[in-house]
Every structure is written in structure tokens, then in C-alpha cells.
Amino acid sequence: MPLTLTVQILKNEASAFAAEESRHDEAVLFGVTDGKAIGTYLEHKFQQHLVQKYTYVFGVIGKGHRFSRAWRGPENHQH
Numbered sequence: 001m002p003l004t005l006t007v008q009i010l011k012n013e014a015s016a017f018a019a020e021e022s023r024h025d026e027a028v029l030f031g032v033t034d035g036k037a038i039g040t041y042l043e044h045k046f047q048q049h050l051v052q053k054y055t056y057v058f059g060v061i062g063k064g065h066r067f068s069r070a071w072r073g074p075e076n077h078q079h
Helices: 007-021 035-051
Strands: none
Touching: 007 035
């Protein structure tokens, strides 16, 4: 069963994810100059990483709702 994602775990995972992502070229992003598209791509990738390990409530990236401050709630999607 996945662990519950806490703020401290999120910070640790974000740091480790950033370090790992900076060690390799992301061929999908070659030639992309739109910073928002790059950020959205990496956020999707990060959420995919998290959903494999943790239970948490997440927002909709395209609508500007990032990680919810309310970790649980019926109005949010839950993983």
C-alpha cells in the first residue's frame, strides 16, 4: 500500500527528482523554447513518479491547481 505523502516527503522527493533530472538529457524537450510547456512536462513527470509511491490529493495542472494544500478531500482527485 502506498505511503501518505507529507510536506516533508514532498520536499525530499522534489529535491531528489530535480537532482536526477539534471543528470540526463531529455530528448523530448530538445528545441522546446516555451518555458511553461517545459514546466508542465516536468510536473507531469514528477506527479507520475509520486503516484507510484504515495497516496495524495492533486490538483489539475492545466488549470493552475498544483499540489493541493488539503491532502485529502472529496472535491479533489485522489491517488
